[in-house]
């Protein structure tokens with residue numbers, strides 16, 4: 001453990017900040033020392049909700065970056081602000097955790113990778129799904145040979161409705177409707193980042209991506225990029241797909257976004273199912289393995305908040321141990337490239353081939 005806890009400054013205290021705060025509030029290796037949001041009333045309300053009512057609140061990002069008590073910044077802003085704020089945070093000498101997607105396009109990503117790799121402090125692109133306990137369990141089983149060689153990954157994002165979902169303010173949806181703020185659609189590009197990260201995590205970089213991305217108007221006049229079907233091919237005759245379908249009358253259980261996520265990985269000798277993510281369909285087991293005529297169910301923790309807790313804990317440990325974080329800026333670029341290839345494929349109506 002570091003002698004002094006890392007001083008953490010959270011930039012952007014919107015919807016998702018509640019889940020980022022959890023581990024920083026609990027881990028003796030870190031301490032939240034300042035919050036920054038242009039909506040200071042909201043930041044103060046978060047501070048009270050997190051039990052740190054006296055924490056400093058700034059309304060200006062540069063003032064937060066100038067604070068000597070802030071060692072690490074957690075950047076939780078709309079996507080068009082990711083690159084400029086991350087670069088300014090590097091100039092200010094901070095350790096950085098930058099929410100996915102790292103930025104809007106590959107030109108921006110290249111600037112960020114170059115800056116991150118010459119920065120003398122750690123830079124993490126925050127991705128949580130690969131730290132979700134059922135995903136960690138699936139990875140452990142695959143690494144132990146449970147399904148033989150993984151040959152295909154099938155991922156499903158299924159937004160629905162839920163009486164127990166958390167409130168998402170209209171402001172958090174509004175910027176996601178603007179391409180120049182969000183960089184792409186809310187389901188394929190924004191939430192989709194997690195799904196491309198999962199595909200990359202289990203199968204590596206794709207060599208071909210082909211996408212159909214539809215559009216549906218939902219309550220409040222919001223447009224979502226569903227239904228969508230994105231298929232990919234990986235080196236070695238391995239394949240995968242991401243299907244996104246909106247089920248407006250399907251009720252599901254969640255404390256977060258009203259969405260179910262499912263993953264099925266087929267190997268040369270068996271199949272693994274990861275059920276759930278943001279939410280759950282009933283009491284499906286979080287992880288199921290089929291092998292040699294036998295079904296084995298694994299009851300690991302499956303609250304979605306665990307993915308944030310473990311991703312943040314991983315970063316605090318990596319900083320302490322001098323190890324690179326997951327995702328590095330270069331890994332974040334690979335996931336972004338995957339997502340952008342899907343957008344490009346749908347736009348141009350053709351398969352996109354990616355070099356190694």
Ligand SMILES: NC(=O)c1ccc[n+]([C@@H]2O[C@H](COP(=O)([O-])OP(=O)(O)OC[C@H]3O[C@@H](n4cnc5c(N)ncnc54)[C@H](O)[C@@H]3O)[C@@H](O)[C@H]2O)c1
Pocket residue numbers: 011012013014015016017036037038039042059060061075076077078079081099100101126127128171172173190
């Ligand atoms: N990992 C996940 O599963 C996950 C889930 C949701 C959101 N996210 C990511 O988190 C980030 C934030 O998303 P959100 O849903 O919390 O959005 P949000 O709109 O709720 O929060 C963004 C906050 O940034 C503040 N802000 C905007 N411009 C600012 C500026 N110039 N100076 C200071 N504050 C400013 C806003 O006032 C708002 O409070 C995005 O990158 C999003 O993709 C990740």
